[in-house]
Every structure is written in C-alpha cells, then in structure tokens.
C-alpha cells in the first residue's frame with residue numbers, strides 16, 4: 001500500500017490535530033454523543049475538507065490515496081480527542097472493503113461520495129454472535145435471475161443507523177460475497193442498538209427479501225473483508241494508543257497536583273508505580289499500532305501477525321490505562337462529569353469491535369506457527 | 374423477656390432457647406417491607422438483634438462465640454435480623470461513643486432501620502487524608518455551628534442524620550482537632566446537591582453547611598477525640614464492604630448456581646477452556662475471601678478488627694473488578710451494549726463501574742494496602758510531613 005511523503009504526512013497530521021482541538025473538545029464530545037446521529041455534520045464536512053474522510057481512497061475517486069501509516073496517525077488523534085464520527089466506519093472499513101473488492105463500477109459510483117463525506121457507507125459483517133468470522137455471518141443471499149435478495153440479520157453494524165449505503169457480507173451456496181444494499185429499500189429494517197460507549201453508534205439490520213447488488217466477484221467476499229478488517233484494526237489500534245496516551249497524560253497531571261497528607265499523590269509509590277506501569281502499556285500500544293501500520297504499508301510478510309499483535313495489545317492497554325486511571329484519581333473519576341469514564345467506555349467498545357483480544361491472540365499464535373513451521 | 378442475663382448461659386441452653394423462640398415466632402419468608410420491619414422489631418424486642426451488646430441496650434452481653442450460636446440458628450431457618458452488633462455501622466458507632474441522651478433517642482430506631490443515615494467524612498480536599506477536613510464546628514452554648522462542605526456523600530438526600538467529622542481545633546496537629554457528630558440533616562443550614570455518577574445514577578452528593586446547627590448532645594466521644602471514634606466507624610464500614618457489594622442491577626437472574634457458570638452456559642461458552650480457567654479463578658477468589666473472613670472473625674474480639682477488615686475489603690475490591698472482567702470476557706461483543714433489552718451487558722458494564730465503589734469508597738485500595746503493611750505487618754510507616762504541625766500550617770491542593 002502507498003504512503004504519503006513525510007512532509008505531507010506531518011502537514012496532514014497537523015491540520016487534523018488543529019481541527020480536533022477546536023471542534024472535538026470534551027464539551028463537544030458530550031454534546032454530540034447525546035444526539036441521535038452521534039456525529040456533528042459540520043465537523044464531518046470539515047474532516048472531509050482536510051482529506052481525513054477520503055484518506056485511503058484512491059485519488060482517481062477523489063481521495064488522498066494515503067495508506068496505513070497516515071491512517072494510524074490520524075486515528076491516534078481521533079482516539080485522544082474521543083471524536084464522535086463515522087470516520088472508521090465509512091472512510092476505513094467501507095472504503096477499504098470497496099477497494100479490496102475492486103469492482104470498478106461500484107467504486108466509481110460510491111467512492112467519490114464516501115471520500116467527500118457526502119455519502120456515509122458502512123459494512124455489515126457479522127451476526128449477533130459478533131465474531132467477525134465467516135461462520136459468524138448470519139445473512140444469506142439468493143440469486144433471482146440477475147438480481148439478488150438477502151435474508152437474515154447483521155448486528156454490531158457500526159453507524160448502521162446513519163448510513164446511506166450498506167455493504168453486507170452474505171453467504172450464498174458455497175461462499176461469502178459482498179452485496180450493496182440501500183438501507184431505505186423494502187425488506188431492510190435498521191434498528192439502533194443501545195451502546196455502553198455513548199460516542200459510538202451500532203445497529204442491528206434485518207433483511208427480508210431485501211434487494212441487493214453483488215459487489216466484486218462472487219465468493220471473493222471474505223478475503224476482501226479480511227483486507228478491510230486489517231485496515232480497520234490498524235485504525236482501531238491507533239485510536240487505542242492515542243486514547244490511552246491522553247488518559248495517561250491527564251492522570252499523571254492530576255497526580256502531580258492533587259495533594260493528600262501534605263504531599264502530591266504522585267509522590268506515593270503506589271501511584272508513581274502505577275503510572276510507570278501505564279507508561280509501559282501506553283508506549284507498547286503506540287509501538288504496536290505504528291509497527292502494524294508500517295508493516296501493512298510495506299506489504300511485509302509479517303504484516304498479518306503485526307496487525308494481530310496490535311489488535312490485542314492496544315485493546316488491552318487502552319482498557320487497563322482507563323481502568324487504572326479511575327483508581328488513581330479517586331472519587332472525582334467516579335463522577336459522570338469527569339472524562340475518565342468516557343474513555344473507559346470507548347476502550348471497552350474498541351476492545352470488542354472486529355474481534356475480542358482472545359480471538360486476536362489466538363490468530364497471532366496461528367500466524368507465527370504458520371510463518372515458522 | 375429473655376433469660377436473666379446474670380445467669381451463666383451455656384452454648385446448649387442458648388441454642389435451645391433460640392430454637393424455641395424461632396419455632397414459636399418465625400413463620401417463614403417475609404413477603405413485604407412491612408413484614409420485614411415488623412419482624413426486625415420483634416427480634417429487637419426479644420433481644421436477639423444485638424446479643425453481644427449489654428443488656429441495657431437491648432443486648433444480652435453474650436460472647437462472640439455465643440452470639441455466633443444465635444446467628445447460626447437464625448441462618449438455619451433463614452430468618453434475618455440478628456448480628457446487628459457486627460454489621461450495623463450506625464448503631465455500633467453510636468453505642469461506642471454516644472451520649473446517654475442520644476443513645477436513648479436513636480439506638481432502637483437505628484436497629485429498626487427507621488433512621489436514614491449518611492457518612493459526612495470526605496471533602497474536596499480531604500479524601501484519603503481524612504484528617505485534613507476543613508469543615509468547622511464551633512461551640513455556641515448548647516450546640517455547635519457547622520460550616521463547610523462534604524462530597525461523595527452517599528444517600529445524603531434521604532438521610533435524617535449524618536455521621537460528621539469536623540474540625541473543632543485548628544491549633545493542634547490535624548488528628549487531634551477533629552470531633553465526631555450525629556448531625557441532623559433536615560434543617561435549613563444543610564444543602565444536598567446530587568452528583569451524577571459514572572454509572573448514571575445519583576446516589577452520592579455534595580453537602581454544604583451554612584451555620585448548620587448540631588446539638589451538643591450529638592457529639593460522640595470527647596471534643597477533639599473524633600479521630601478515634603472515626604476509626605471504630607471505619608472498621609465497621611470496611612468490614613461490611615469486605616463482605617460484598619451491590620450485585621447486578623438488571624434484575625434478570627442468571628439462574629441457579631454460580632452466576633458466572635450460569636452466564637457462560639447461557640452464552641454458549643462454558644466448554645471454552647480459557648473461560649473455564651477464568652471462572653475458576655474468580656470463584657476461588659470469592660471462596661478464599663470468605664474463608665479468610667471466617668477465620669479472622671473467629672480469632673478476633675469484637676471491635677478490634679480494624680486492620681484485618683482492610684484485608685477483606687481489599688480482597689473484595691479485587692473480586693469485584695475480576696468478576697466484571699470475566700463477565701465481559703464471557704459476553705464478548707455482546708458486552709458493548711446496555712439497557713433493559715440487554716440485561717447481561719447491562720450487568721457486566723454496571724459491575725465494571727461499580728467495582729470502584731469498593732476500590733475507592735471507604736478508603737482506597739492503596740490506603741488499605743498501607744494499613745495492612747503498617748498495622749498488620751508492622752512495616753515502617755510512610756513519613757507524614759504534616760502529622761505533627763498545627764493544622765493551620767498544613768499544605769493543601
């Protein structure tokens with residue numbers, strides 16, 4: 001995959017950080033997370049304008065044509081700011097899936113709108129088991145002459161309730177294919193799910209003889225899904241690393257300033273050692289996420305195992321940092337008005353999206369086994 | 374009325390007496406709050422509620438071992454109401470330090486559960502360092518005038534009284550200038566502002582005092598000796614927190630048996646070896662804590678258990694955090710949901726957050742470890758820079 005020249009990458013990162021500092025403050029996050037849509041359309045436009053939404057999209061279709069390295073950096077900033085948006089959903093998962101499927105007609109029709117933010121696409125890849133594996137797919141496709149119809153249910157569909165386009169993984173005869181579905185079509189019912197992380201939107205989508213269009217080649221579906229999930233996992237790892245770093249920062253800051261027994265609480269080894277351990281977690285998460293991005297960008301032979309490693313290491317690190325941060329703050333972090341729980345909620349959601357840590361550990365070992373015989 | 378307490382009671386005669394009384398009075402499960410209240414009143418009247426206490430305060434002056442005979446008999450038929458001499462934080466603290474007048478007024482209502490109570494300890498600047506409280510109580514004739522602020526006060530909104538620590542002397546070192554009061558909450562000088570918790574609930578509050586009035590007879594212990602009274606109260610609180618915490622809040626039970634096993638079965642992952650290992654770990658933590666607690670209590674005299682209670686509380690904190698973690702593991706992706714349609718996720722998430730009630734509230738895990746290290750193991754104390762200087766000169770945030 002491609003990468004931008006380093007100066008462009010840094011300039012891009014700079015504009016992303018500025019945008020988030022101005023438009024995704026804690027107050028913004030709290031306001032937006034209570035809306036139905038779960039994102040701020042103006043900020044979405046601004047994200048598209050600086051090129052973040054179309055980051056991965058080929059320039060031919062109006063995108064920046066960047067790759068995992070840029071994506072990972074952007075997502076670190078997103079995680080730190082707890083941005084509420086369908087960026088990962090539309091710009092990474094759906095765009096990545098379309099590009100992996102390589103259907104020129106569908107790409108020409110869908111990607112420009114995805115890149116400029118005017119169209120939000122999502123991918124429905126798993127059923128209520130939430131495994132993100134081929135056997136977790138609970139939608140079936142039936143050919144009806146030239147046309148296709150879908151039956152069944154997809155769940156944990158990120159931003160399903162605001163999507164204009166659904167890319168649905170469905171089983172037909174002897175394989176999985178991906179279909180494009182219009183969520184407003186007859187036979188499609190989108191039900192928002194209540195999510196513990198209020199900054200995230202998930203939906204359950206039911207299909208009953210829902211009209212669908214095959215995207216890409218028949219049965220080539222799951223390979224493309226895996227490719228898109230690889231990008232999404234790198235993105236998520238970046239978000240986790242960035243989020244964890246931010247939480248550690250404000251926690252260490254608090255430990256320096258909060259005084260008990262006439263001393264700052266950070267002077268107690270109980271707190272100091274927790275902070276030091278969390279720095280190891282946070283640095284490891286950052287390394288894992290950036291390494292995965294670099295290997296994927298380079299098409300390195302160990303790219304898959306690097307992504308698996310990042311997926312569980314970053315997930316566990318983000319959860320641990322948030323959990324310990326609450327303990328290190330004491331009572332103040334048990335309040336709704338303190339940001340620590342917002343990050344913990346995000347961390348718990350991120351740790352499950354696209355596969356839980358135990359699943360990735362298993363796949364990590366399997367990759368290593370396969371690579372080294 | 375029960376036996377003449379002057380007569381020596383043997384375990385056997387006691388057991389017979391409890392059994393006979395239960396046989397005559399206990400008629401099976403209590404169906405309503407009203408029935409529960411009526412039952413508890415009956416238990417108090419018959420002097421089974423606080424058998425370790427002296428006879429003048431509804432007790433029988435029994436030894437700890439004998440009181441456990443009573444508790445076992447109650448437990449055998451499933452009747453509640455005894456053992457309040459171990460578990461009723463408010464009544465025990467009042468008995469230990471209250472004036473005659475206050476005890477006469479409140480002991481029985483407290484045992485009956487008729488008085489709403491809260492703990493007015495923590496302040497914005499004084500959490501772990503409780504001796505750093507800045508709420509002041511100044512004597513004026515037959516009462517004290519209270520000014521200042523408390524925070525994280527659980528259940529303050531429904532409380533009739535708060536157990537308050539306030540500074541009554543600013544010129545002595547911090548532990549020596551504190552007094553302990555039962556402050557009436559229903560008065561214009563006390564303002565309660567609910568705080569929203571990370572669970573979304575609002576059980577704890579900020580409490581503001583503006584010339585609030587506290588009768589002098591509501592002082593517990595001597596003036597300036599409140600720190601000692603507080604230690605007794607904290608021991609009862611930590612003991613209770615070591616025995617458990619709020620369970621799942623969805624109200625949808627996992628079914629009979631070990632909740633984690635039932636949950637894993639329901640989720641279809643009970644045969645997963647990884648899940649089985651994790652479940653075993655959590656159930657073992659619970660079991661071992663229960664065994665530790667039972668052994669510690671058997672060895673200890675009532676009220677002397679302060680430091681050992683820290684062990685149980687610390688263990689419980691770990692249990693609660695671990696149980697929530699394993700519930701999350703079992704549910705997998707399903708754990709990201711919430712709300713009444715997703716009771717298992719609701720429980721896993723609530724328990725994840727509410728575990729901090731035990732690991733922060735009642736003195737944090739870190740503070741419990743300090744107490745265990747210093748008071749149980751006898752390790753040297755952490756130097757306290759402000760321990761011996763007049764409170765006026767102490768540094769704060």
Ligand SMILES: Cc1cc2nc3c(=O)[nH]c(=O)nc-3n(C[C@H](O)[C@H](O)[C@H](O)COP(=O)(O)OP(=O)(O)OC[C@H]3O[C@@H](n4cnc5c(N)ncnc54)[C@H](O)[C@@H]3O)c2cc1C
Nearest residue numbers: 268327328330331492494495500501525527734735737739
């Ligand atoms: C759900 C809940 C309910 C509560 N209910 C009540 C109530 O009803 N009444 C009441 O009075 N209070 C209540 N509290 C307050 C609770 O007792 C305090 O939050 C707790 O004692 C910690 O104080 P703090 O929040 O000020 O944290 P701090 O004392 O500021 O502690 C911050 C961090 O520093 C650490 N730390 C502090 N000192 C040391 C040290 N010497 N060595 C090592 N580490 C240290 C702590 O462990 C913690 O990690 C409640 C708290 C919670 C969370």
